[in-house]
Amino acid sequence: MLLRKLAIATTLAVGVPTVALAAEPAAAVETVAVKAPAQSQSDAAGYAQREKQDQKAANFQGGDLLVVGISGGAILVLLFLLLILA
Numbered sequence: 001m002l003l004r005k006l007a008i009a010t011t012l013a014v015g016v017p018t019v020a021l022a023a024e025p026a027a028a029v030e031t032v033a034v035k036a037p038a039q040s041q042s043d044a045a046g047y048a049q050r051e052k053q054d055q056k057a058a059n060f061q062g063g064d065l066l067v068v069g070i071s072g073g074a075i076l077v078l079l080f081l082l083l084i085l086a
Contacts, residue, residue, distance in 0.1 A: 051057050
């Protein structure tokens with residue numbers, strides 16, 4: 001049993017660093033030129049038209065209260081956990 005453990009320890013001591021230091025194969029790199037799609041004027045015109053139709057869109061503030069509420073709740077939960085675990 002002792003001989004088996006010694007053989008395994010020797011194999012790991014010699015083999016693992018050799019494998020770890022082995023050279024990695026070179027990675028193949030391929031570059032391809034891709035033309036970016038041009039932004040169509042119809043999208044921008046459509047957005048401008050919808051913004052003119054709905055005047056409330058300029059004053060929209062989404063998520064402010066929700067973010068503050070969740071952040072404050074998370075801080076309270078963390079403080080509560082710290083008090084219990086301390």
